[in-house]
Amino acid sequence: MRRNIAFVANNLDIGGPQKGLVALVDELDIKKFNVAIFSLQPNGSLEGYLRESAVVSDVSTLALAAQMNRGSEIRDLLELLRHRRVRAASLYLRGGIAKAMGRPVNPWRQRVWHAAKVPLHSTDTVYDAVFAVSSGLSTYFAVDCLRAKRKYHWVIGDYSRTTFDRSLDELYFSKTDGALSVSSECSQIFNDLFPTLNSRLQVFQQLIPWKFYGRAAVNANPYMYPRHLKLLTVTRLDRDKGVDLAVAACQLLIDRGVSVEWIVLGDGEQHSSLQRDILARNLQDSMRLEGFRTNVTDYLAGADVFVLPSRSEGRSAAVDEAIACGVRVVVTNYRTARSQVPGRDVGLVCEMDPAALADAIQEVVRVTQASPDRDRGGRGHGIDPNPLFLELAGT
Numbered sequence: 001m002r003r004n005i006a007f008v009a010n011n012l013d014i015g016g017p018q019k020g021l022v023a024l025v026d027e028l029d030i031k032k033f034n035v036a037i038f039s040l041q042p043n044g045s046l047e048g049y050l051r052e053s054a055v056v057s058d059v060s061t062l063a064l065a066a067q068m069n070r071g072s073e074i075r076d077l078l079e080l081l082r083h084r085r086v087r088a089a090s091l092y093l094r095g096g097i098a099k100a101m102g103r104p105v106n107p108w109r110q111r112v113w114h115a116a117k118v119p120l121h122s123t124d125t126v127y128d129a130v131f132a133v134s135s136g137l138s139t140y141f142a143v144d145c146l147r148a149k150r151k152y153h154w155v156i157g158d159y160s161r162t163t164f165d166r167s168l169d170e171l172y173f174s175k176t177d178g179a180l181s182v183s184s185e186c187s188q189i190f191n192d193l194f195p196t197l198n199s200r201l202q203v204f205q206q207l208i209p210w211k212f213y214g215r216a217a218v219n220a221n222p223y224m225y226p227r228h229l230k231l232l233t234v235t236r237l238d239r240d241k242g243v244d245l246a247v248a249a250c251q252l253l254i255d256r257g258v259s260v261e262w263i264v265l266g267d268g269e270q271h272s273s274l275q276r277d278i279l280a281r282n283l284q285d286s287m288r289l290e291g292f293r294t295n296v297t298d299y300l301a302g303a304d305v306f307v308l309p310s311r312s313e314g315r316s317a318a319v320d321e322a323i324a325c326g327v328r329v330v331v332t333n334y335r336t337a338r339s340q341v342p343g344r345d346v347g348l349v350c351e352m353d354p355a356a357l358a359d360a361i362q363e364v365v366r367v368t369q370a371s372p373d374r375d376r377g378g379r380g381h382g383i384d385p386n387p388l389f390l391e392l393a394g395t
Contacts, residue, residue: 003128003393006036006146008138012044012056014292015236016317017134017156020206022046025054027207029386033393036125040067040141045294049212059121063145066116067137068092068109080116088115104163106136113140114168121145129393131180135162143175149394155181155190155201157314158335161240166193173197178392180204183315185336202392206317207383208324216295223302228261229253229365232303232327234296234318235310237268237289242309242332244270247277248354249309250287253361262287262307265296300325305364306347309357310334323347328368330360 007025012018025035035054039047042058050056065079066088073096080089095108113120121141127148132139139153153176173179178200181187187201223230231250235241243264253260264274264287271289278287293299296318300306306322308331313319319340322329329347331337337349344367350360 002032002034003390004034004036004125005389005393006038006125006127006130006142006148008038008130008132008142008146009040009044010134010136010138011041012037012039012046012050013041014045014294015134016206017154018044018046019209019212020317021133022049022212023207023209024385025051026209026211027385028389032386032390036127038141038146040064040137041069045292049215049294057123059141059145062116063120063141066113066120068095068105068112069137080112083116085116088112088117091115106163107165107168109137110140110165110168113137113144114171118144123147129389131392132176135159135164139169139172139176143172150177150392152176152392153179155179155186155314156206157182158186158312159190159193160335161312170194170197178202182206183336183339185339186314189335202388204385204388205315205383206320207385208317208321213295213297218295218298220298221302222263222290222299223261225259225261228259229361230302230304231260231262231307231361232265232296232299232305232322233262233307233309234265234299234321235308235316236266237264237270237274239270240310240312241266241268242311242352243274244277245309245332245352245354245357246307247274247281247283247287249307249357249361250283251281252354252358254283254286256358256362258362260286263299264289265291265293265299267291296321297325300327303327304368305330305361307357307361308332309352311352313337315340328364330357330364332357 030053037054037056061079062083065076077089091112099105129150130142130146130148131152132142133154142151181201181203184203250262306327306329308319313334319329331341331349332352333349341347341349348360348364350356
């Protein structure tokens, strides 16, 4: 008998958790599972790449409004008031003021959702298991809006770095039956912060989406300068991801006489400020911000070094992909870095400092030149998700 399972994601746009979900759905046995996916934001760019057997559902307009997350404040407020969620609308306004003042908005989003109360969304299906894949309100939706025999939170990052209201999170986490985590370090951080939950965390490393990359193949060389040192970074452009450190490190490499072609894939709130910094340093011929790319394998195939200058990570899917493609990596010493980059044969972990980043890049290049024979073909890591998800669904 097939198990009915559902996954809840904040969105289906390009990102590590989302690509990991696409990869997981690709590997689940359709003879054993019926798979439903709920996206808290509609029309994600990855939706069309999910296998046809996965049923994608948008959420109700009230659930959209209660997220305080779609840049349509008047429409959201009218929707909340239409459903007589007056307190939620009041909190929404206060959250908007806090956001305008530069204060964290995540706690207000949590409070608006909690005040809006169920039913925010309705479905007749009773699932064997529901998994809230990404941080934020996905767990809240799973708890409040879906009926399931078992419900699971999914820890995807260093929770200590978040701005969430932990008391509200603890309330919702306590209503789940357990949790998955992308790394043992993330599990330990989560357990340290929520020691009373007895969350029964199981580590499940996110899968690399090789089948998805095959469907989205481009097969082109994105690099312009064959003789330059080719560096690649794939990440969101926000402060936690440290791309500002990469820009400064690029300047140092140029000053040392290194010809660099550094491509940064991703987008985010710092795009404009980073582009201004690149232009101010006259680095536009050495570092390019190219936005999101559906398929990064062409970029990895030509890269000499993959660089992640992050200030915080759970387990970076992009680093896993680089290592699997035989590209040596340089990462900063965020809390979970050394478990992912355990030795010099994989790459180096350096301080969160532009000079240390530039030094590590040059050292990895030296090591690579000394032992150039590496398999640059994409490889999976041999994880079969079916036994675990059958167990979690209650076989």
